[in-house]
Amino acid sequence: xxxxxVTHPQGVAALFRTCRVTGYQVFTPVQKLIVFxxxxxxxxxxxxxxxxxxxxxxxxxxxxxxxxxxYYRFTSAHGxxxxxxxxxxxxxxxxxxxxxxxxxxxxxxVAVAWTYTWMMATGAVLTTVMALSGHAxxxxxxxxxLVNHPLWYVGILLFAVGAxxxxxxxxxQLWTARKEGVVAGPFSLVVYALLAAAIIAIWTLLHGALxxxxxxxxxxxxxxxxxxxxxxxxxxxxxxxxxxxLAAMVACWYALAALTTGARPVNEGLSRLAFVxxxxxxxxxxxxxxxxxxxxxxxxxxxxxxYFMYAALLGSLIHAFSVPAAVETAQRARGxxxxxxxxxxxxxxxxxxxxxxxxxxxxxxxIAGVSGVLMGTxxxxxxxxxxxxxxxxxxxTVVLGTTMAFMGLSYYVIPLVMKRDLALLGxxxxxxxxxxxxxxxxxxxxMLAGKNGVSRRSWDATYSAGYLQVxxxxxxxxxxxxxxxxxxxxxxxxxxxxxxxxxxxxxxxGRPSETPNVGRLGVVASPAGPVSDVTxxxxxxxxTRAQAPGTTVAVFVFLGYFVLMFAWAFFNLSRVGWGxx
Amino acid sequence: MSSLTAPHARYLSGTSxxxxxxxxxxxxxxxxxFFAMYVWQAIGNQKTPIESYRIEPAEFRALTQDYIAAYxxxxxxxxxxxxxxxDGEAFLAARAFAFEPVLQLKKGESVxxxxxxxDFQHGLSIQPLNVNFQVLPGYLYVVNLTPTETxxxxxxxxxxxxxxxxxxxxxxxxxx
Numbered sequence: 098x099x100x101x102x103v104t105h106p107q108g109v110a111a112l113f114r115t116c117r118v119t120g121y122q123v124f125t126p127v128q129k130l131i132v133f134x135x136x137x138x139x140x141x142x143x144x145x146x147x148x149x150x151x152x153x154x155x156x157x158x159x160x161x162x163x164x165x166x167x168y169y170r171f172t173s174a175h176g177x178x179x180x181x182x183x184x185x186x187x188x189x190x191x192x193x194x195x196x197x198x199x200x201x202x203x204x205x206x207v208a209v210a211w212t213y214t215w216m217m218a219t220g221a222v223l224t225t226v227m228a229l230s231g232h233a234x235x236x237x238x239x240x241x242x243l244v245n246h247p248l249w250y251v252g253i254l255l256f257a258v259g260a261x262x263x264x265x266x267x268x269x270q271l272w273t274a275r276k277e278g279v280v281a282g283p284f285s286l287v288v289y290a291l292l293a294a295a296i297i298a299i300w301t302l303l304h305g306a307l308x309x310x311x312x313x314x315x316x317x318x319x320x321x322x323x324x325x326x327x328x329x330x331x332x333x334x335x336x337x338x339x340x341x342x343l344a345a346m347v348a349c350w351y352a353l354a355a356l357t358t359g360a361r362p363v364n365e366g367l368s369r370l371a372f373v374x375x376x377x378x379x380x381x382x383x384x385x386x387x388x389x390x391x392x393x394x395x396x397x398x399x400x401x402x403x404y405f406m407y408a409a410l411l412g413s414l415i416h417a418f419s420v421p422a423a424v425e426t427a428q429r430a431r432g433x434x435x436x437x438x439x440x441x442x443x444x445x446x447x448x449x450x451x452x453x454x455x456x457x458x459x460x461x462x463x464i465a466g467v468s469g470v471l472m473g474t475x476x477x478x479x480x481x482x483x484x485x486x487x488x489x490x491x492x493x494t495v496v497l498g499t500t501m502a503f504m505g506l507s508y509y510v511i512p513l514v515m516k517r518d519l520a521l522l523g524x525x526x527x528x529x530x531x532x533x534x535x536x537x538x539x540x541x542x543x544m545l546a547g548k549n550g551v552s553r554r555s556w557d558a559t560y561s562a563g564y565l566q567v568x569x570x571x572x573x574x575x576x577x578x579x580x581x582x583x584x585x586x587x588x589x590x591x592x593x594x595x596x597x598x599x600x601x602x603x604x605x606x607g608r609p610s611e612t613p614n615v616g617r618l619g620v621v622a623s624p625a626g627p628v629s630d631v632t633x634x635x636x637x638x639x640x641t642r643a644q645a646p647g648t649t650v651a652v653f654v655f656l657g658y659f660v661l662m663f664a665w666a667f668f669n670l671s672r673v674g675w676g677x678x
Numbered sequence: 679m680s681s682l683t684a685p686h687a688r689y690l691s692g693t694s695x696x697x698x699x700x701x702x703x704x705x706x707x708x709x710x711x712f713f714a715m716y717v718w719q720a721i722g723n724q725k726t727p728i729e730s731y732r733i734e735p736a737e738f739r740a741l742t743q744d745y746i747a748a749y750x751x752x753x754x755x756x757x758x759x760x761x762x763x764x765d766g767e768a769f770l771a772a773r774a775f776a777f778e779p780v781l782q783l784k785k786g787e788s789v790x791x792x793x794x795x796x797d798f799q800h801g802l803s804i805q806p807l808n809v810n811f812q813v814l815p816g817y818l819y820v821v822n823l824t825p826t827e828t829x830x831x832x833x834x835x836x837x838x839x840x841x842x843x844x845x846x847x848x849x850x851x852x853x854x
Contacts, residue, residue: 563847567832
C-alpha cells in the first residue's frame with residue numbers, strides 16, 4: 098500500500114492535508130468530528146471523576162461525606178457516565194480516526210456522522226441530567242422491578258442508537274476504502290482490531306436496545322419485566338461493552354507500541370487470530386453476572402462463563418505475549434540488548450504514551466485479567482459476587498487498563514489532529530504514574546475490602562443502621578481497606594484532573610503547529626514515511642521474530658502467578674468450611 | 679511496516695518456537711480452567727446451587743408466613759426465630775429492608791433453604807463466610823447449607839434494593 102497511488106475523486110482531494118509528522122493523508126472535515134467526540138469523552142471523564150471523588154469520600158468512614166440518597170444517586174450517575182459515555186465517546190473518536198486517517202480515506206457521509214454525534218451528545222446530556230437530578234437512583238443496571246424515569250431510558254437509547262450508527266459507519270468506511278482501492282491489501286493490525294471492536298459493539302448495542310426498550314415500557318407502566326430475563330439481556334449489553342473496551346484497548350496497545358518504540362507485530366497472523374477469538378461467543382460473557390442467580394443450569398453456566406473453554410482468554414494470552422514481544426524486538430533492534438530486560442529499562446519511560454502502555458498492559462494482565470477469570474469461575478463467584486472485589490476488578494479492567502490506554506493514545510491523536518502542541522508536556526510525563534498509583538491503591542483497597550465481605554453499592558460498609566447488627570463488618574482490616582480506597586481515589590482523581598487539564602489545554606490553548614510536539618515519535622506509521630525526530634531502523638521481521646527472551650520468561654512467570662492465584666482462590670473457597678450445594 | 683501500517687499480503691507465516699511453546703501452555707491452562715469447574719462441582723464441598731423454580735412473590739410470601747407460624751421457637755429482637763422442618767427444609771425471604779425469619783440451624787445438619795424475594799432484587803450475603811447469592815422476585819433458589827461451626831452469622835443485602843439498602847440485614851444462628 099502506498100499513499101502516492103491513492104487518487105481521490107475530484108473536488109475531494111482539496112479537502113485532504115498531509116500530516117507533516119506522520120505522513121498520513123488527513124481528510125480535514127473529519128478533524129472536527131474526532132475532536133468533538135474526544136472532548137465529549139473528556140468532559141464525561143471529568144464529570145465521572147468528580148462523582149468518583151464524592152463517592153470515595155463517602156465510603157471512607159473517617160470522612161463520610163454524602164447522605165445515602167446522594168451517594169446512590171451519584172453512584173448511579175458515575176457508572177453510566179464513565180462506563181458508557183467516556184468510553185463510547187472515545188471509542189467512536191477512535192473509529193472515526195481509524196476509518197479515515199489511518200487508512201488515508203475520506204469520510205463518506207459527514208452529515209450522517211454529525212447526526213449521530215449530536216444524537217449521542219443529546220442522549221448523554223439527557224441521561225446525565227436525569228441521573229443527577231435524582232430520577233435514576235437505581236444504579237447503572239436499574240434492575241427491575243426498580244425503574245428509572247422514562248426520560249433516562251430515552252437518553253440512553255438515543256445515545257446507544259447514535260453509537261450503533263457510528264459503528265456501522267466505520268464498517269461502511271472500510272468497505273468503501275476497499276472498493277475504491279484506497280486500501281488494496283490487508284488492513285493494518287490496529288484497523289483490524291478496531292473492526293473487531295466495532296463488530297462486538299454492534300452486537301452489544303443491539304442487546305442494549307433489547308434490554309432498555311422493554312425497561313422504558315415498564316417505566317411507563319405498560320409492561321412488567323421478568324427480572325431474570327432482563328438481567329440476561331442487560332448483561333448482553335453490560336458485559337459486551339467490556340469486550341469492546343478490551344478489543345479497543347488492545348488496539349491502543351499495538352498503536353502505542355508502534356508510536357513509542359516503532360514496534361512491529363511479531364506475528365501478524367497470530368495477533369489477528371486473537372482478535373477473532375474475542376468475537377467467539379461475544380455475548381457469553383453476560384453469564385459472569387449470573388453465576389449465583391436462580392434459573393440457570395450447570396452446563397449453561399460453565400460453558401458460557403468460560404466463552405466456551407476460554408476462547409477469549411486464549412486471545413488475551415496471545416496478546417500478552419505479542420505486545421511486549423513487539424516492544425522487546427524493536428528495542429533490541431535499536432541496540433538495547435543488555436540482559437533479559439535491558440530493553441525494558443531503556444524504554445522511553447518519560448513518554449506518556451509509553452508509560453501509559455506499560456501501566457495498562459501490566460496492570461490489566463496481572464490484576465484485571467486474573468481477577469476476572471477467578472470471578473468468572475462458577476464456584477469461586479460465590480465468595481466474590483456483589484462484593485467490593487468486583488468493583489476492584491472492573492476498575493482494573495476499565496480504568497487501569499482501558500482508560501489508561503485511551504489516555505496514552507490521546508497524547509498523540511489530539512495534538513496531531515488539532516495541529517497543536519501538547520499542552521503541559523512536563524505534566525503529561527508524570528500523569529500516567531500519578532493516575533496509575535492512585536488506581537493501584539484504590540483497587541487494592543476495593544479488593545481487600547471485598548475479600549473481607551464488604552459489599553458493593555452500599556452507602557455504609559458496616560450496615561450499622563440495620564435492625565440486626567453484623568459485628569464482623571466492623572474490623573480494623575475493613576477500616577484500613579476503606580481508607581486505602583479513599584486515599585487511592587484522591588490520588589487517582591488528581592491524576593485525572595491533570596489529564597483533563599492537558600487535553601483541554603491542548604484543544605483550546607495549545608500552540609498551533611504544523612508539526613505538533615507530541616514527544617518522541619517512533620512512527621513507522623505511514624507509507625509516506627515518518628517525519629519524526631527519531632528514526633527507528635528497519636529490521637528483518639522474520640529473522641528477529643524469536644528475539645524476545647525477556648517476554649518469553651515474563652509470560653511464563655505470569656502463568657505461574659495465574660496458577661497460584663487460581664489455587665489460592667479455591668483454597669479460600671474451601672476455607673468457607675460450610676457445605677454448600 | 680508496523681501495527682499502524684498494512685502488512686505484506688501473506689502475513690500468515692508460521693510461528694516461532696517461543697510462540698508455539700507459549701500457545702501450548704496457554705491452551706492447556708484454558709482447558710484446566712474449564713474442566714476445574716466440572717471437577718469441583720462433582721467433588722468439591724462448596725458447589726454452586728443450581729436447583730431453582732418459578733414462584734409468584736405472593737405465593738412465596740404465603741408459604742414463608744405459614745412456615746414461620748408452624749416452626750417458630752422464639753424471637754430475636756422481635757424477629758421470629760425459626761427452626762427447619764423435620765425434613766430439613768426452611769424458607770428465607772428477602773424484602774425491603776430485612777431478611778426473615780432468623781433461622782436456627784444445627785451444626786453438621788444439612789438444611790434445604792428456599793430463597794426468594796417478596797418485592798425487589800436483593801443479594802444474600804452470609805457474613806463472615808462471605809458467601810453470596812442473587813435473590814430474584816419470581817424465582818425460588820434452593821440453597822443447601824451444612825453449617826460446620828456454631829455461632830451467629832450476619833446476613834446483609836448486597837444488591838441495591840432502594841434507599842434503605844444499607845440497613846438490610848438478617849441473621850442465621852447455628853447451635854450444637
